Amino acid sequence: MGFFKDQVQTKEPVPGFTSYVMSTSVKDVITFAGSFVGGTVFSPAGNQKIASLTAAMLDKGTKSKDKYVISDMLESAGAELSFSSTRHHVQFAGHCLKNDLETVIKLLGEQLQTPAFPGKELKILKTRLIGNLERTKEDTKKQALIGFLRNLYPENHPNHRLTTDKAIDQILGTGMKDISTFHQKIYGPGNLNFAIVGDVISDKVNDLIYEVFHGWDEKNIKLETNGLNAFPVEKKEEQIHIPDKTSADMYLGQSVGIDRDHEDYYPLMMAIYILGGNFSARLMQNVRDKQGLTYGIGSSIGGVSFGNDGYWSTWGTFAPDLLDAGKEATMEQVSDWYNNGATLQELENKKTTLTGSFKVGMDSTGGLTAKILSNAEKNRSVEYLDQYPEIIRGITLKQVNNAIKHYIDPKKLTLVIAGTIDKASWT
Amino acid sequence: MAKNRVNGFEFVCSSEGIDEYKMTSNDLTILLMEDHSAPVATFMVTYHVGSRNEATGHTGATHLLEHLMFKGSRNFNKETGTAIWTELQNIGAQINATTWNDRTNYFEVVPSEHLEKAIAIEADRMRFAFLKDEDRQPEMTVVRNEYERGENSPFDVLDKNIWATAYQAHPYHHSTIGWRSDIENVSTKRLQEFYNTYYWPNNATATIIGDFDKEQALVLIKKYFEEHSASDHKVPDMYTEEPKQEGPRRTVVSRAGQAGVVGIGHKTPEGLSEETYAFQLLSKILSEGKTSRFNKSIIDKGLATSIFMYDFPFRDNGMFITYAFLTPNTEHKTVENIILGEYKSIIEDGVSEEELSRAKAQTRATVAFSRDGSYAAASALNEAIAIGKWTFYTTFVDRIENVSTDDIKEIANKYLVSDQSTTGWFVPQKEGVE
Known part of the structure; x- marks a missing residue:
């Protein structure tokens, strides 16, 4: 018995294409999202952007419909459909009203299976993407994160990030042949997951999936790690100067060497949540609420999915003249957390926070869809979603404090700050 | 009852x-x-x-x-x-x-x-x-x-x-x-x-x-x-009214940055005006989806990375603003002229029944999704409460259905005029990331 187990119907209407259908009492509205293995880590060596450009070209027309015909069909129904590429997956997502589901799923099928990839559209897309990337050069948060991850991971590790200029070069170097070859090689069922929630009937959805997707060549691409690990943990500092900025962004942390399936993952996640997971966690309570040094500061564990050795990061924003005080106050909290560990009260509070917020996340069809798909991508059964609160409740204080001591080394932190920084005063 | x-x-x-x-x-x-x-x-x-x-x-x-x-x-x-x-x-x-x-x-x-x-x-x-x-x-x-x-x-x-x-x-x-x-x-x-x-x-x-x-x-x-009484004073009104604008206005922001932005705003009536519904549909016709006018005339020409329309109904008068985020090497004036050209075309020729019908369908779906989840519904309702009438939220779709192509042409002629405009440019001074 369980909320998800009882309500989500799982089926494989087409080989390698698993559907997760959840009918709720919401009226008329349907949200769906799906993915299959084939993200940027599968891009040919030397050009990560081929994967993301391929996904971005899917809405530029198919062999039988140009992009305006597709858009007109969607927009006339008030429906939305989008495609994207993550590090590991090709993702698609959409929503529509109940009566338009057939039209939207048929368009989804056509766009995934028979894209036209018109040359003139690639040219426009590249111009726009490069424009967006140029604009991120003035984004203090994005530049700080890129710098932070480049200091932690070697090139070709899934958690590594390209410099903005390198990303632009790769976009410029992508041709239509690269895109069509990537599509032919990667796109197809095999490990495709499709979550759909709202005013739906399971049998109808599965019949529709069969009608639209049967006969699509199975690819069955496997997720495998490439054997690359993070750089050895060591103390590093980097400043990225961006002119005319009134607030700087700081990333502080280190790689932790484990992935989400490791037995220490949940204790370490909980430890980091106690440090900076929400407003009532230590960093916001002290660095913001008590000392007034920042509008926002938090801490999280990331980059741990699909076998990758992840990282712990703390992110905060500071006015340039409060940067030193902000850094010092943050380090005080990190040191206290490391030296003295979490308390039993904190652990119990955060357990109820996480189990309660899991429930609050079921508030919308979008929230439910995201939970179901994310779980499926990790090859977990639907029952795992029902077990999650018990997993959280089972974490012990000893596990949490052991995880801090084992995976964190406050003497070897990587610190990256981006903004308008007075270098003379940097300490 | x-x-x-x-x-x-x-x-x-x-x-x-x-x-x-x-x-x-x-x-x-x-x-x-x-x-x-x-x-x-x-x-x-x-x-x-x-x-x-x-x-x-x-x-x-x-x-x-x-x-x-x-x-x-x-x-x-x-x-x-x-x-x-x-x-x-x-x-x-x-x-x-x-x-x-x-x-x-x-x-x-x-x-x-x-x-x-x-x-x-x-x-x-x-x-x-x-x-x-x-x-x-x-x-x-x-x-x-x-x-x-x-x-x-x-x-x-x-x-x-x-x-x-x-x-x-x-x-x-x-x-x-x-x-x-x-x-x-x-x-x-x-x-x-x-x-x-x-x-x-x-x-x-x-x-x-x-x-x-x-x-x-x-x-x-x-x-x-129940322990709270009502205030013992009348909650004060805000009575300042904006004097009539008598000519186009311009503003420029220039500092370090990477890419330009153009914004063109025109004053609109108070949120509870009947004319608000026509503005809501016009912004969809101009900017929502690939078939929208600005997508075809600006995005598909590679002149901007994105277009954003700011058309929120407020308690008092508002603004109908088009923002275009330019691609590298695109001139501000080029995009400004295209935006104003689209406005001129609507002032003179109006919009088609097909465009209006599509905008209404988009609105119906938006409203349906605004009820997907208790927070989404509360958030949408909050803005209706703010402008002075919560039923603005619940009656919105019905009121939208009554808008005609003539209504849209009429508001364009009345409000999207040069004398009521304020145009802003962000002009980047390039220095780059060190």
Whole structure:
């Protein structure tokens, strides 16, 4: 018995294409999202952007419909459909009203299976993407994160990030042949997951999936790690100067060497949540609420999915003249957390926070869809979603404090700050 | 029709599943909508005060006060180990507050068994917030950093400049975050005065949406809010009107940056005007989706990375603004001329029935999705409460259906004219990342 187990119907209407259908009492509205293995880590060596450009070209027309015909069909129904590429997956997502589901799923099928990839559209897309990337050069948060991850991971590790200029070069170097070859090689069922929630009937959805997707060549691409690990943990500092900025962004942390399936993952996640997971966690309570040094500061564990050795990061924003005080106050909290560990009260509070917020996340069809798909991508059964609160409740204080001591080394932190920084005063 | 059996409330009206009640002892307005799709409920209190109620010297005060409202009240405070954030986050609630031109709202999305806690907290801080000077000092620098983060964005700065240029007398002149020197210098006493002027049940609307029982909810609202009386003063009106604009205006922001932005704004009528519905559809025709006019004439030509239309209905007059984020090497003037050319075409030739029909379908879906989840519904309802009539939200789709192509041509001719325009450019000075 369980909320998800009882309500989500799982089926494989087409080989390698698993559907997760959840009918709720919401009226008329349907949200769906799906993915299959084939993200940027599968891009040919030397050009990560081929994967993301391929996904971005899917809405530029198919062999039988140009992009305006597709858009007109969607927009006339008030429906939305989008495609994207993550590090590991090709993702698609959409929503529509109940009566338009057939039209939207048929368009989804056509766009995934028979894209036209018109040359003139690639040219426009590249111009726009490069424009967006140029604009991120003035984004203090994005530049700080890129710098932070480049200091932690070697090139070709899934958690590594390209410099903005390198990303632009790769976009410029992508041709239509690269895109069509990537599509032919990667796109197809095999490990495709499709979550759909709202005013739906399971049998109808599965019949529709069969009608639209049967006969699509199975690819069955496997997720495998490439054997690359993070750089050895060591103390590093980097400043990225961006002119005319009134607030700087700081990333502080280190790689932790484990992935989400490791037995220490949940204790370490909980430890980091106690440090900076929400407003009532230590960093916001002290660095913001008590000392007034920042509008926002938090801490999280990331980059741990699909076998990758992840990282712990703390992110905060500071006015340039409060940067030193902000850094010092943050380090005080990190040191206290490391030296003295979490308390039993904190652990119990955060357990109820996480189990309660899991429930609050079921508030919308979008929230439910995201939970179901994310779980499926990790090859977990639907029952795992029902077990999650018990997993959280089972974490012990000893596990949490052991995880801090084992995976964190406050003497070897990587610190990256981006903004308008007075270098003379940097300490 | 008496829709409740709980004493102390007067049933006012009902629209699209939302019931309005008035608490007879203090004039608190209550909106209730049951939706049992998920075991979650949203509680929200909207105060009818925003940055339109501020003047020089205390711009940003509504927002700073909103921050101080989390610092503690009679029954929920750090001293007794019952701080608001801790109490609510420990049960997994999603909580926050927002301030805008016409309103301030505080909300909690909670597992439905914890609804009472949210009601108790909001009732307590409605009249018993501490608002101490020792809390304002550190919170001022927090809010100043929020301001500084906004100033990092060329778009945010351009938007502030366009509004400040278009509105000279009316308080929409300044943005909700306020001017930096006002954030730094407004006194705690001034914030307390603000609180004692506006934070009363007769100037507030309490909303509950989601998995709850109406009668039980009214019992809880009575339990916690009944101790508050209505204000013993009339909540003051904001009476400043913007003088008629008599010519086009321009503003330029130039500083380090990577890519240009063009914004063209035209003043619009107050949100509850019948003409608002035509504007809402026109913005979809111009900018929503690949078949929209700006997508074809600007995005598909590679001249901009994105287009964003700002057309929110406000309590007083608003702005219909098109923002274009330029691609490298695109001239501002080129895109400005295209935007104005599209406006001219609508002024002269109107829009097609097909365009209007598509915009209506997009609107119907948007409204349907605005009811997907208790928080989404509360958030949409909040903006309708802010402009002065919550049924604006529930009747929106029906009113949209009545808009004709003639209506759209008429508002274009009346409002999208040069004399009423304010054009802003962000011109980047390139220095680059070191």
